[in-house]
Amino acid sequence: MAEESNKQKLPNILVSGTPGVGKTTFCESIAEQTGLKHMRVNDVILEKKFHEGKDEERDCLIVDEDKVCKQNFQYLCIVFFSLMFPIHLLFVKQIQLCDYLEDELQGGGYVVDTHLCGTFPPEWFDLVIVLRCDNTVLYDRLQQREETNDTNKNLFICADRGYSQSKIGENVEAEIMQVVLDEALEEYGNGKVIELQNDTIEHMEKNIQKFVDWLSNWQKHQNDSIFDNENDNEHENGNTNEHKDDKHSDNLNEMQHPDKDVEMFVEVD
Numbered sequence: 001m002a003e004e005s006n007k008q009k010l011p012n013i014l015v016s017g018t019p020g021v022g023k024t025t026f027c028e029s030i031a032e033q034t035g036l037k038h039m040r041v042n043d044v045i046l047e048k049k050f051h052e053g054k055d056e057e058r059d060c061l062i063v064d065e066d067k068v069c070k071q072n073f074q075y076l077c078i079v080f081f082s083l084m085f086p087i088h089l090l091f092v093k094q095i096q097l098c099d100y101l102e103d104e105l106q107g108g109g110y111v112v113d114t115h116l117c118g119t120f121p122p123e124w125f126d127l128v129i130v131l132r133c134d135n136t137v138l139y140d141r142l143q144q145r146e147e148t149n150d151t152n153k154n155l156f157i158c159a160d161r162g163y164s165q166s167k168i169g170e171n172v173e174a175e176i177m178q179v180v181l182d183e184a185l186e187e188y189g190n191g192k193v194i195e196l197q198n199d200t201i202e203h204m205e206k207n208i209q210k211f212v213d214w215l216s217n218w219q220k221h222q223n224d225s226i227f228d229n230e231n232d233n234e235h236e237n238g239n240t241n242e243h244k245d246d247k248h249s250d251n252l253n254e255m256q257h258p259d260k261d262v263e264m265f266v267e268v269d
């Protein structure tokens with residue numbers, strides 16, 4: 001979707017990472033500074049009831065990724081049967097998180113905040129940011145949630161209370177094993193994924209500034225592409241795609257290597 005249209009004025013960004021790395025805080029700040037719309041997927045899942053109830057033992061809402069996205073055989077089977085029995089189509093529509101998001105993201109301009117990063121089609125997003133956090137810092141943040149019983153932020157992970165010790169351990173381990181980063185790289189590819197360290201307020205401020213710079217380059221690139229395409233149409237022999245790709249990777253590289261600040265922006269292999 002994001003790659004389809006040169007008329008798109010703003011990109012769609014996916015911000016992912018282990019619970020507690022700071023996705024929501026980062027997304028709220030960049031939304032405020034850039035005018036992008038912040039969409040927290042957990043809130044959508046709750047509001048639209050795209051979940052299948054609660055796992056009592058783990059105190060989590062259950063989201064079956066296979067059932068929320070259309071890129072799978074199961075979905076195709078449901079559609080097939082729905083076409084044969086049209087009344088089921090309404091039901092299928094209702095349970096599809098991807099259908100809902102696809103409609104919402106159509107015009108661009110969203111920053112989508114979720115740890116479910118392998119769920120969505122790569123073409124929806126122009127950039128995928130994976131926030132990372134030092135494991136001891138993350139442990140402290142999650143521990144604080146347990147102590148303050150911070151329910152609001154964790155409705156999806158922990159339905160109605162703060163973090164249990166086992167949940168803290170699970171998440172810290174996932175961060176150490178870079179589960180979300182690996183999933184993002186597998187799903188979206190090295191060229192679209194950027195990994196940003198987010199342990200401190202200083203990190204956050206630098207990350208936001210780098211994102212703002214990336215966005216303004218992206219918009220410039222879009223305008224140039226439209227201009228290039230117009231020229232190509234006039235002369236009927238351009239090399240626009242190659243030119244476009246060069247600009248895209250320059251922009252991403254700049255974000256990955258801001259003044260060689262490797263502490264802040266870890267290179268993705």
Ligand SMILES: Nc1ncnc2c1ncn2[C@@H]1O[C@H](COP(=O)(O)OP(=O)(O)OP(=O)(O)O)[C@@H](O)[C@H]1O
Pocket residue numbers: 017018019020021022023024025026115141153154157198199200201202203204
């Ligand atoms: N760069 C940062 N420096 C210091 N504290 C931060 C930073 N980013 C976020 N925090 C704090 O860490 C806590 C978790 O942040 P946040 O809720 O944004 O994480 P999250 O990744 O969105 O979590 P979840 O996936 O569970 O919604 C909050 O108390 C927030 O204020």
